[in-house]
Amino acid sequence: MVQVRQVCVWGLVLVLSPLFSAAPTNRAASSQRNKLLLISFDGFRWDYDRDVDTPNLDKMAQEGVKAKYVTPPYLTITSPAHFSMLTGRYVENHGVIHNMWFNTTTQEKKQYYEAQFVDSYWDNGSLPIWITAQRQGLKTGSLHFPGTAPTYQGENVTMRQIEPPNYKFSNETEWRIHIDTVLADWFHKQDLDFVSLYFGEPDVTGHKHGPDSPQLKAMVKQVDRTVGYIRERLQQLGLTNRINVIMTADHGMTNVLRGEQIQQILLSKIPNFSFRDIQFQLLDYGALGMLLPKEGKLEKVYQALKNSHPHLQVYKKHDVPARLHYSSHPRLLPLILIADTGYIVNGILPLHSSKGDHGFDNEIMDMKAFFRAVGPDFHTDLLVEPFDLVDVYPLMCHLLKIQPEVNDGDLEKTKKMLISEGDTGGSDGIYV
Structure with missing residues (x-):
């Protein structure tokens, strides 16, 4: 019955679209909630595609939106920046201040992976978008995204896969398995509304070989092939016109050698x-x-x-x-x-x-990250001015039609990407 109703709605849009010349006929009605896929390619600097052939990222920009760059929060490292992406809070406000967890009394320290499982480090008063969406009736999932493992105020992500220890981040075959899990199973079969998907590259390669290395350029091409596979699978599963895709990164990379x-x-x-x-x-x-x-x-x-x-x-x-x-x-x-x-x-x-590193001042251009978005709610062939990574959170809440938690982002900075850019609810950016 759901599919029948969707077909009827699409038919109505197609019939009425000549009456509204500003609304493209291949886009969803503003009242329809589309699904949302958030993808992070860790350490993908804003300009990595400039001297590498990236046909799939280029096509995504032509068929959607590209930002000149996004500015991550400081500290420009993985866990703090990803949690800012998920909460819309600056690092000093959400409290995940480093990749490492530490206890000054006991002198104990936990590295990045172990710190993922310290609930009290992450569950510090700022709710990630998964939990907020679930509390408002949506179904969410997360695969390997930083912050997936903890419990927040007694709740976990509905569907989740947590990164195993000593995981090999660069295995392209496993990337495709993960993509099929998210698209074919979670979205297509399980009918989830929002999923976050994380890839640990090109960060690992940038650290090991440096951001200007041939190995980094080869990894950027692997990312581009993966983008092509994602969009191909969306088409095959009939999801292209039902899912908005936001693709970004937590930070950039610079040479320390x-x-x-x-x-x-x-x-x-x-x-x-x-x-x-x-x-x-x-x-x-x-x-x-x-x-x-x-x-x-x-x-x-x-x-x-x-x-x-x-x-x-x-x-x-x-x-x-x-x-x-x-x-x-x-x-x-x-x-x-x-x-x-x-x-x-x-x-x-x-x-x-390491030959490459990040964690530097977020105003340094080498710390800026890339951004692409495509889907039924986004304009096509649109280049937008830079904005902050915390601004992605209110944008996602608006797309999912959920009320955001208190956050430091600004929907005004991103709404120009949207076809229904005037329909942003009240002046506080909350969808009504």
């Missing part, structure tokens, strides 16, 4: 600085470091590090530039160390070996 040397900043080499003054440290992970000085040692440590290296910015927590939105959360440690682009913060020894 100069000659044969990784550009590393060693705190152990800084005069007047001593780890004996530190109670807890989060270092050796990339462009950002955080320090918890021992009681009464904050000013001493700050003065030792301030102006100690020409490519290191040192801030007391509440002095971090407001535009970064990385100062007010209680999980952030009292001293924040931010390296200039291309430099890595290490503690005692130079531990970093």
Whole structure:
């Protein structure tokens, strides 16, 4: 019966469309809720397609919308940026402040994968869009997307596949299996309304070989083939006119290799600085470091590090530039160390070996991410101005016709992509 009603609605649209010349005949009526697929290709920089042949991404832009770039939130790393995508909150507001979870009292640290299973780290008051949609009657799914594993206020994603340990991110055959799971099973058979799908490339290749390497260019071509496969399967399953596809990334990538040397900043080499003054440290992970000085040692440590290296910015927590939105959360440690682009913060020894990295200031162009969107609710052949990654959240809520949670995004920045761009509900961007 559902299919019959949809056919009837489409017939009505086709009959009436000549009366409304502004509405293309191949688009859904504004009152119809279409499905939504959110895809993240981790670390796909905004300009990776410039010097690589990407016919499928090009075709997607011609048949949909392309943004010049999107600006990720700071910190520009995987878990914080993806959770901003899912909640529309800046990192200091949602509290997933790093890929690593840590406990300053016990000195315990969990790396990226283990941190995915710490419910209290993610379930910190900001609800991801899966849970919000489910509470408003929709069915959701997530495959490997960061944040999929935790329970939020007692709820999990309706359908989910959690990334296994030591997963090989670059296996193109497995990518296609995942795509078939999402499209043929979850959307087509299970009739889900919203699904998020994550791929760990080209981030892994960018780290290992650098963003300018032949290996990176080959991986961009693999991503493009995958985009072609996604769109081909949508067509085969009869879903093209029922699913909006948003494709983006959490951050970009930059080169940290100069000659044969990784550009590393060693705190152990800084005069007047001593780890004996530190109670807890989060270092050796990339462009950002955080320090918890021992009681009464904050000013001493700050003065030792301030102006100690020409490519290191040192801030007391509440002095971090407001535009970064990385100062007010209680999980952030009292001293924040931010390296200039291309430099890595290490503690005692130079531990970093990657040729490419991210985590730098989100205003740096190399940190910007790509964005494509296509589907029944989007304009065709439209290039739009840059916007922020947090703005994707209210856009998704609008497409799903659900009321958003409190968020930092702005629907005004993205509604120009939509055919029914005037139909955005009230001035607060909530769909009515």
